Amino acid sequence: EAGVTQFPSHSVIEKGQTVTLRCDPISGHDNLYWYRRVMGKEIKFLLHFVKESKQDESGMPNNRFLAERTGGTYSTLKVQPAELEDSGVYFCASSQATGQETQYFGPGTRLLVL
């Protein structure tokens, strides 16, 4: 069974540019989560989709971040315009059902904003 995949694996952009990250969850997983880890800090929750609906987006840092999950399959996370402090590793995770299901993580996208 294929795991969670993320694209790109790395992205280097200049401040002010736009970047779009993609996550493909494990097939059949309704729950999709985005997390971010900035240098030296803990992994922090950004938002949670149940199918195509945003269940919780309380972790989104500001309105420069937009997440979508049209059709309830893959998800995109767009940062526009990117700032230096957006640099970090963006992880996506998916789980089969709500509650206490194990979340499976993708390999992450390493974003560097110069």
Place this chain on the structure above:
Amino acid sequence: RKEVEQDPGPFNVPEGATVAFNCTYSNSASQSFFWYRQDCRKEPKLLMSVYSSGNEDGRFTAQLNRASQYISLLIRDSKLSDSATYLCVVNQSPGGYQKVTFGTGTKLQVIP
């Protein structure tokens, strides 16, 4: 105070040693608990869930103390391959969905 606190380490231990990590959480409504392992530049991977009764998986034992709000992970007979960062993860499950909070992780280095 952070919601989930861990000693960042690093813990440098010789092969064969027993090492224990603790993690404390602040929200008494937290419902489920996990230890994840993260290798350098890799994604977190579930090591084990933590139950009130305690659970063991080979050389790994996890325990939960709800009254004191802490979780522990014990690794016996450490192997070089155990070197990694161990993340304490707490799930609050408000309204039936997951709200996951990570600790900063504890770095373990097993030395030959």
